[in-house]
Structures are given as C-alpha cells and as structure tokens.
Amino acid sequence: MLRHVLTIYIVRASGATDEVAPTLSGVINMTDAPIHLVEMTRALGQPHLDYVIIGEGNTSLRVDADSFWVKASGQQMHNIMADGFVQVWFAPILAMLDEPPGDLAAQKAVMQAAKVDPMSPRQPSVEVGFHAMLLHECGAQVIGHTHPVEVNKLLCSARAQEFASNRLFPDECVLCGPASVFMPYIDPGLPLARALREQVRRYRDTWGDAPKVILLANHGLIAVGQTPAEVLNITAMCVKAAAVFVGACAAGGPVFMSREDVLHICRRPDEIYRRQQFVER
Numbered sequence: 461m462l463r464h465v466l467t468i469y470i471v472r473a474s475g476a477t478d479e480v481a482p483t484l485s486g487v488i489n490m491t492d493a494p495i496h497l498v499e500m501t502r503a504l505g506q507p508h509l510d511y512v513i514i515g516e517g518n519t520s521l522r523v524d525a526d527s528f529w530v531k532a533s534g535q536q537m538h539n540i541m542a543d544g545f546v547q548v549w550f551a552p553i554l555a556m557l558d559e560p561p562g563d564l565a566a567q568k569a570v571m572q573a574a575k576v577d578p579m580s581p582r583q584p585s586v587e588v589g590f591h592a593m594l595l596h597e598c599g600a601q602v603i604g605h606t607h608p609v610e611v612n613k614l615l616c617s618a619r620a621q622e623f624a625s626n627r628l629f630p631d632e633c634v635l636c637g638p639a640s641v642f643m644p645y646i647d648p649g650l651p652l653a654r655a656l657r658e659q660v661r662r663y664r665d666t667w668g669d670a671p672k673v674i675l676l677a678n679h680g681l682i683a684v685g686q687t688p689a690e691v692l693n694i695t696a697m698c699v700k701a702a703a704v705f706v707g708a709c710a711a712g713g714p715v716f717m718s719r720e721d722v723l724h725i726c727r728r729p730d731e732i733y734r735r736q737q738f739v740e741r
C-alpha cells in the first residue's frame with residue numbers, strides 16, 4: 461500500500477474537484493491516481509473534441525523509475541474517476557515485451573502480478589504494454605492515446621504515412637516534432653507494443669530524439685509528453701494538422717514544408733523556448 465504525505469482531492473461525478481484536508485497525522489493511504497492524470501484524461505475525453513467515444517483511448521503517468529499509473533480497462537475517459545486507474549510496476553510489463561507469454565491466460569497472469577496493489581479490482585488497459593514501453597524508451601512522464609475522428613480520417617486512408625512523415629506548418633513542427641512515428645496496422649495489445657518499440661528505436665536513430673507523436677494506421681494517435689499539458693497540446697495540434705491536411709487534399713493536394721525548413725524550426729532557440737512554455741502550461 462502506498463503512503464503519501466500530501467493533499468488529496470476527490471473528483472466528483474459532476475467533474476468538480478474538492479480539496480480534502482489530510483488526516484490528523486498528515487499521512488494518507490492513497491491508492492487513487494493523481495488529480496492531474498484524472499483531469500487530463502477527462503479533458504481528452506470531452507465529447508465535443510471527437511477524440512474518443514465510449515471506452516476508447518487510454519492514458520498513463522509515470523510515478524517514478526519503478527511504476528506508473530495507467531487507465532483501467534473498461535473505463536470511459538470523459539467521466540473517469542480517480543479510482544479508474546491502476547498502478548503497475550514497469551519491470552514485469554517490460555519483461556513481457558522481451559519474452560511474450562505463451563498465451564492470453566499467461567499474459568493476464570503477468571498483468572495481475574504487475575499491479576502494485578494486488579487487491580485492486582481494476583485491470584490495466586489492454587494497451588499497458590505500449591504505455592510502459594513509451595514511458596521507458598522515450599524518457600516520458602505522460603502518455604495520451606486517443607482515436608480522434610480528424611486524425612483517423614487520414615490513418616484509415618491511403619495517405620496515412622504521408623501525413624506522418626511530413627509537416628505542413630511551423631507550429632506543427634514545434635509541438636509535434638519534425639516527423640511522427642508511423643506504425644502500420646497490427647493487433648492491439650502485446651503485438652502492437654513489441655512492433656512499436658522497433659519503430660520508436662528506428663525513429664530515435666534517425667532523428668536523435670524521442671518522438672512526440674505516434675500514428676497507428678487504422679487505429680489512432682499517441683501523444684508522448686513530459687507533462688499533462690504537453691500531451692493535451694500535442695494532441696490538439698496533431699488533430700489540427702490532420703484537418704488542414706484533409707482540407708489541403710480537397711484544395712488540390714498538400715504542399716509540405718521542406719525537411720530543411722522543418723529542421724530549422726525545430727532547432728531555432730526562440731521556438732525551443734516557446735516549446736518549453738507549452739510544456740509547462
């Protein structure tokens with residue numbers, strides 16, 4: 461059982477948050493996810509954004525080098541509560557990527573054993589594997605995975621890879637990086653996590669840095685960030701870029717920025733400063 465000395469919050473069904481005073485000793489048994497993960501997940505799930513519906517999408521947040529919170533299976537993002545997440549250990553999940561269990565039952569047993577609180581009734585999202593892998597491989601703190609309609613218009617089209625590999629305007633470069641990782645369709649779960657690890661490593665070899673955006677063909681978007689604000693910003697900018705791309709296709713075809721111009725924007729000190737401001741807010 462984790463014990464934290466801090467102020468906790470209760471997220472009510474209405475979405476309002478109430479601060480709760482620490483107990484007399486100031487030590488609280490806290491098994492619920494931090495408020496900023498709950499708030500980010502709810503923000504990504506707002507119906508008017510068209511990022512997810514019903515039980516789509518999942519999110520995660522690093523606790524430390526050993527464990528992270530991940531959305532529990534079957535939870536809806538727009539109204540998720542603090543108890544809609546499960547804290548899991550990195551080690552058994554990452555080991556599962558190296559040596560996949562023989563069958564689904566064995567995989568489930570590993571996921572159960574990976575729970576920091578074995579008594580938690582929640583089960584980690586089926587995508588817990590790529591959350592562990594991305595937090596680990598990219599040195600990230602937060603992951604947001606959604607299925608935005610605007611992005612999936614392209615990811616379910618013949619131009620998906622073209623969208624991932626190119627940039628249309630400077631702020632897309634600033635928020636989403638010089639290119640996105642493109643992952644051809646693969647079965648969600650462990651097969652996706654393992655194949656995606658190879659793509660992420662290839663991206664790092666090419667660009668010398670971790671990706672901000674991962675685009676899963678016929679599936680959706682993953683934003684990789686250092687803060688919940690950055691994940692929200694990356695997702696919003698990728699959705700905008702997708703809408704611009706679709707509009708450009710209707711207007712005769714997209715005209716992409718040159719690789720030279722993309723790299724220039726990504727390396728400009730004033731743009732690096734701006735990017736840092738977006739991470740913090």
Ligand SMILES: [Zn+2]
Nearest residue numbers: 517605679680
């Ligand atoms: Zn998905």
